[in-house]
Amino acid sequence: MPKIKLAEKTITQIKEVCAKFNHEEGELINVLHQVQGRLGYLPAEVQEVIARELNMSVAKVYGVVTFYSFFTMLPQGEFPISICMGTACYVRGAEQVLSEFKRQLKIEVGETSADGKFSLSSLRCVGACGLAPVVTVGEKVYGRVSPQQVSKIIAEYQEGCPAESKSA
């Protein structure tokens, strides 16, 4: 097994979460949600600590992490961009919006840009189908996005801090 090279603080954080759920194996998904919420992602080393704390095999933890699309083993960009590929968005042109993001950021879905600023993912229906096609950047929702608007959205975040601009 590879050496765990996590910071002491991180390990304490993970242990705290596991303790909160009484180290119960059945709470694994809740534990993963909270740990990812704090650390942003779930690399192998983190899974090893969780496995030890919940007294289960690393393989089982890994099996659960990789089963659910919500969990990620890779760090996200500073501004995670998600393009809704739900049916409502798809028929209103989400695919073109996605390829425009790929083209401009020069990354594929699941990747993070070289400067660590943007990561790209697709998701299924955020529940704002009335505004299709929908793109989210962090918590912010952009509606009725056209391929032409893509560069504007990216520019909003390029200078570091997102401008106080309007969505939709």
Place this chain on the structure above:
Amino acid sequence: MADYKMHVLVCGGTGCKASQSELIKKNFQNQLEERGLDQDVQVIHTGCFGFCEQGPIVKIQPDNTFYVGVTPEDSREIVEEHLIKGRKVERLLYTDPTTLGQITESKNMDFYKKQVRVALRNCGFINPENIEEYIGNNGYAALGKCLEELSPEQAIQTIIDSGLRGRGGGGFPTGLKWDITRKVEHEQKYVVCNADEGDPGAFMDRSILEGDPHTVIEAMAICGYCIGANKGLVYIRAEYPLAIQRLKTALRQARQYGLLGQNILGTDFDFDIEIRYGAGAFVCGEETALIHSMEGKRGEPTFKPPFPSQEGYLGKPTNVNNVETFANVPPIITKGAEWFSSIGTEKSKGTKVFALAGKINNVGLIEVPMGTTLREVIYDIGGGIKNGKEFKSVQTGGPSGGCLTKAFLDTPIDYDNLLAAGSMMGSGGMIVMDEDDCMVSIAKFYLEFTLDESCGKCTPCRIGNKRLHEILEKITEGKGTPEDLTKLRMLSHVIKDSSLCGLGQTSPNPVLSTLDNFMHEYEAHINDSTCPAGQCKALLQYIIDDEKCTGCTLCFRNCPVGAISGEKRSPHYIDQTLCIKCGACYEKCKFDAIKIA
């Protein structure tokens, strides 16, 4: 509602929130405070009004004025003109697209006229974060009636008599399911609410939880009383933060009011509810997979029987129902089985909520009596096809459903008719497609979804769907052969017959229904190498019309691969061997000189 003279209801559904409805609410509050009116007028965030296309929506009570497309800046004018001077702000009223007249009240709009709201009765009317408003609207009366007047058997009989069937997709009679779970003897049973809502493009369940969380809590408690369970679990997608937050608030309030916890309403009935989070896996909507996921495991389905009613969560008898199914229960108990069964068709009683989306004018959340026709939904309520285009197909049932044609427009919607037509009711996603949608691509889109979401447990589903997808990809690239069509059909049937769970068993439906209804589109791709809808990039050619091209060089400068050449002020030319079909030239050209062939 307390002592306020007027109320400003601001839509707090996900769609309107994405259009700054939070800021709208804040601005209203500030405007009112500045004028010292905050004791007379109350501003409330409600659940979804349904008319998402026209959002953000603001409704003024008591006169029921319905403002559409409101921006944060409009709050000042509404306060000054409407609330103070009593003059409606006309520019924010809804304009009827046919008469072009303005309509002030929602009940007079075509979008609402044919709707009957049972499950959505409180959405957009009450503040979902205030239990008193729910109680004020007859809330928790059904639970009270059950505990005080009805035995579990009598309450179950009411549900059986009402004819309510599961709204999560399968359509199993709800009362019967409760009765089965009640009869299994065990000291520990569970009530589970399925709020996984996996169908991409559907948002019914989340809207109910966001707009009226107490109805689900009340119904779960009733179910617990009926089947003999004192513990409930709501399995909800972690991607629904607003619904989760509203549900948590509602649970806390219900406990404070003694409507959850021990000795509810002074009886010896105890019941409480916990939340469990999904983590983005469509198959977890299937009840056995959902139960495994709640136990902290991979959400893989298992063979039924045993049904959850016999052996469910932690091996205990578990009653699983959908959010919308639960939302129908309280009114059935208070108004009676007869009232409910008077709505709908012979075998499908009551109403159904649909998330209407796609190429339609009025995207939104609607609830109609069973038996309403697709035409009424699409044209009368939905306002017809966007941009005056031609209707092509309507898809119901999500990735498990099918694509219906014009020929089915007059089919009354119910469980059996949709199945007979080659689709299914599903949970209520309804996507409208127009002439620009390529049906082969749509089938491919759904299969992509299935591929992503298959849990991989059985070979036909894991590998068979992959092969189906490959064949469809071939066809959309213009490399299909006539034999592929036979292969598609054969393979589809094998997958349907030999998969373990509902996901695999229904995954080829989008392929089969498009083969049945849109064969000519498949044939066009294969025999003529054309995509009638002009969607399949590999089959397109961008060409420049010499007559219209002014030689402005805009296309030349925008082509990312240098496929365009030509002299300034003379017609340009696209080298087809270099063109990657990105469409940049097509979008940029100001003279309409680029054609798709």
